[in-house]
Amino acid sequence: MSDSLQALDWGELVGRLGSAAELEASAREAGALLRKRQVAGAVDLLRLCFAYVLGRFSLRTLAAWAEQRGLASMSDVAMLKRLKASADWVGSLVSLLLAERCPEAVAGLPGGLRMMAVDATVVAPPGPKRDYFMVHTVFDLSRLQLCSVEVTDRHDAERLSRGARPGELRIADRAYARATDLARAVAAGADFLVRAPSNYPRLLDSEGQVLDRLALCREAAEKGVLDRSVQVQDGKSKLAVAARVVIFPLPPEAAEKARRAARRLAAKASYAPSQAGIEMAGYLVLLTSLAPDDWPPERLASTYRLRWQIELAFKRMKSLVGLEDLRAKDPDLARLWINTALLAALLAEDDLPALDPEAPDSLPLAA
Template sequence: MDTLGEEWSVVTRFLPDGWRELARSTGALQRARQVSSADVLLRLAFLYAASGLSLQQAAARSSTSGLARISAVGLMKRMRNAEAWLQALVAAVFRESACRAPLGGVAAGRRLRIVDATHVKVAGSNGTDWRLHYVLSLPSLTCDFAEVTDAKGGETYKRVPVQPGDVILGDRGYCHRKGVAYVIDDGGDALVRLNANSFPLLNADGGRFELLTALRSLKGLGTKGWKVWFEANGRRYAARLCAVRKSAIAARRSRDRLQKLARKKGKTVSPATLEFAEYVFVLATPGLDDLTPEQVLELYRARWQVELSFKRLKSLFDMGSAPNRDPNAVRSWIYAKLLAVLLIERLGEASRLFFPWGFPMELGKPLAGVSGGSGCVPDRDFPAQPA
């Protein structure tokens, strides 16, 4: 806590202008009782969400350190009220991040969303106790849906409320015919990593689409698309398969992962599965037909760019107690974790600069590149100094 207090002025330089005032206008900081400022509130949120502590542990540590004398119940109420504020901070920091993914080709006004789920453990448990399902919008990373289920709650598009025009990105866990059909029926579009074993495709005459044969026709590192169909709920739906061959290094890594996992389970990987590992292939529903195969794959890559942050979030989820079931508190918990990861990324971008004393000399001025642009700090503005 002492270290954080000393470095807090450096951390807050990566937050948007007016972030403290925003805490009051969004209702996160309605009164200064117990929590004296927006700085204290944000540090409390990080202490609870980004440190893997329970409400009781975070409240106790806050009181002991002198940050704020607050109870677990009081902290939960503060987290509930902080949702809109944390959401706005996440959106602002992500917009300035150098890790923004390309979203070109998608018509303006369409809502881009990522669906994902992760398991949550209760302290002392050896297995999955809860599963947190959530949907984030791109490029703002705003959470527009969250649901907590028990360990039996599976991943499916059918959990997600869909509005006409939505484009929902999902990994293989969401590659189920009924789930994709549900998105189409509700006026949205799905872009999902295809599971060759659980999602059979059809050709124009209703026969089986030979996936591996089609993939073998890819030349070099070029992309290609095929018109396909699938059946669900007694109906036939059109879609498009888009694929690209991986580089030799990426393909070898994928095969090695499959074989390592199979050895752990005492199994053998089939030759077809090893060959499938040489490609990336996704399924896009008809509302995305105006995109080229390259644009479809770039859009799917946007899902993976956010997954890089999710992997860090998942490790944090496993470290602490499960959050309560209050929807507002859960979403605030997610936003606080996302904000912590984004700030770590921004600090990483700036760390290419070397300051022997540990901080930029002009703390009153933002680092070059922090406000707007790509988020990267140009070397020409602050040349690196020798150690």
């Protein structure tokens, strides 16, 4: 059993999540504890979830451990069903803790849009044959809940449009700034807000001419911020989608830090960075389908910063409970695993940096 599981004080943990009665009520409401025939109550069920994740138990070992501790009496197949049914419940506990720390995330958006942070990470399970795979997640920032987990082959590309629906604002980092995927998200009825790298995607003006990204950044430096309508075009298919490019110069200290990071990254990857690329590292470049009337530049920047709550929470989770130990490829079981890991990370650190709305990327502050 892992040290983290042994160290848990269950009385204190239950107290931090409300009470045993409140856990019982929330588990029943979420459909995780409809019958007590195999598990006595919500506290025991939560302990099984923690044991599965923090104890690194197989389902068979977990069933034997639960029987020995008097927590539950069930087969490994029944244990699997019980854990999968608990994914939403554990997710609701995560959202309660997140809401306490960051109430501004649930304040709501114009038009009833739901903020969806899209991310993916590569996972390499332990063992001699390390079968790398991708974990694609969609986190509802409006409800502070993990709403989608998909585990795929590592060659399955990150896609902003994965599961996109009408009424969503999809927020993502540079890896998702691809014209074809932005177009798919719009076709699904969603809006997008993504950060763009210095060298892609291609931006066109109203006459179809390619815009010079460095010139746009320098114009933003002169004006304080640049907000311009563009066409985002895929270089191969020539597919284009209408958008706004919004560029903020980072504060001098933050810009220099970003440029040093760009140089280090280039050195690590063994290539010589261009001077233009280094200069543009000192700017925040956002692409969005949102209308300027409801979404002025400052609001876009502050909304993009909210994405860091889940981004850094996952990074913290990796270091605290080891996302690399994720063995589940079933979507519901993987969601239970990640939600439990997030809950453990939140309980481990009251002042989790992942919940700081000030991005570590030194994004411009709203005026």
